[in-house]
Amino acid sequence: MEPTYLTLILIAGGIILLAIFFHYVPFFLWLSAKVSGVRISLIQLFLMRIRNVPPYIIVPAMIEAHKAGLADITRDELEAHFLAGGNVEKVVHALVSASKANIELNFQMATAIDLAGRDVFQAVQMSVNPKVIDTPPVAAVSKDGIQLIAKARVTVRANIRQLVGGAGEDTILARVGEGIVSSIGSSESHKSVLENPDTISKLVLRKGLDAGTAFEILSIDIADIDIGKNIGAELQMDQANADKNIAQAKAEERRAMAVALEQEMKAKAQEARAKVIEAEAEVPKAMAEAFRSGNLGIMDYYRMKNIEADTSMRETIAKPTGANTQKPI
Incomplete structure (x- = not known):
């Protein structure tokens, strides 16, 4: 065993x-x-x-x-x-x-x-086999104020020598989007862009957007263009509304200043009337003092009353017809 x-x-x-x-x-x-x-x-x-x-x-x-x-x-x-x-x-x-x-x-x-x-x-x-990158919708405004929304298809090939330290796909997409915005923004009319969309790709390709990146751009093709908002008209409307609000604010400011000036003038008028009433209240005192001191005689007093009555009569005659329609109490 x-x-x-x-x-x-x-x-x-x-x-x-x-x-x-x-x-x-x-x-x-x-x-x-x-x-x-x-x-x-x-x-x-x-x-x-x-x-x-x-x-x-x-x-x-x-x-x-x-x-x-x-x-x-x-x-x-x-x-x-x-x-x-x-x-x-x-x-x-x-x-x-x-x-x-x-x-x-x-x-x-x-x-x-x-x-x-x-x-x-x-x-x-x-x-060996180039890659196709689709850009997100890029919105731009032509000189006539019409917004265009474009989508591009970018065909790229890897640049072996630029892979170390070269920028990636995000940079390519950002540069292509910038080129599309610049191309549409420099167009006189949105109609010309719609008629010849290849002008966008030609202009973008001439900019050398692949410099410093890890890719070589072979072609840029505009896949779709849609018409967006009328940005120019909206901006004009916003500017008009802003101008209207400014004008209304200035008018309100002038109205407030006028009201304040009117109130100030009324206050000054009331103050003047108060001074007149105060001065009139001093007249009897002055006349009494003149009687006591002998500077005013009884005949002088009657002449003054006659003058006042004559002045009052002339003012009544000078008033327009119907001014004194109120019956005395």
């Missing part, structure tokens, strides 16, 4: 050792690389495990590059790019696609694009 247990233990130990060996030394992966013509040793595969570099990513990438004729890509470069946080598979796919499409792209540029956060493989595909 003991030899049987020992045999089982030896078999189990052998299986464990083989599992450990094949885990740290991917023999079948090495065999696949050997058959594909890629030179790599089992020791290098073991050292990849020690360096926490997955051989199942590096070796297939080396095989793909070797089969595509990219012999200048080395294992050390692929490992360094992986340790830097790059995507080895996309870089190799991009290099193979660029090589087949006769696009100039080396390993250093591809890894730089990948580490910059851009999808280098998608960029190569976009260089």
Whole structure:
């Protein structure tokens, strides 16, 4: 019985050792690389495990590059790019696609694009198959005051050399929108824009909107133009209403000043009448004092009364007819 247990233990130990060996030394992966013509040793595969570099990513990438004729890509470069946080598979796919499409792209540029956060493989595909970007509705006003709402379709191709540090799609859309607004705004009439919408795309293309971006604009096509509001008429109406409100405010101000001036004049008139009444009240006192001092005689007093009566009669005669219709009480 003991030899049987020992045999089982030896078999189990052998299986464990083989599992450990094949885990740290991917023999079948090495065999696949050997058959594909890629030179790599089992020791290098073991050292990849020690360096926490997955051989199942590096070796297939080396095989793909070797089969595509990219012999200048080395294992050390692929490992360094992986340790830097790059995507080895996309870089190799991009290099193979660029090589087949006769696009100039080396390993250093591809890894730089990948580490910059851009999808280098998608960029190569976009260089071969241009991408169409639809702009949101752009509203602009022509010189005759009519608003036009335009939609454009921009065909772009990736610019490999500008992918690192170049602006993205949002910048392209913003510049195209700005060009559409400028083109419509410089038109004398909205009818001319509706008749020849291609003038917008021609003017926008001449501006070189793809400068400093990661794309090359191939064409700008106006997909749709709709007529919006009559902005010029609305602005004139708003200006007229504003002028009317200003005029009303100024008229109200003048009316208030006139009312205040009238009240002031009435107050002054009342004050003058009060002074006259006060002065008239002093006349009897002055006459009494004149009688006492002998400066006024009785004949002088009668002459003064006669003059007052004569003056009152003349004023009554001078009044228009019907002025004294009120009966005395």
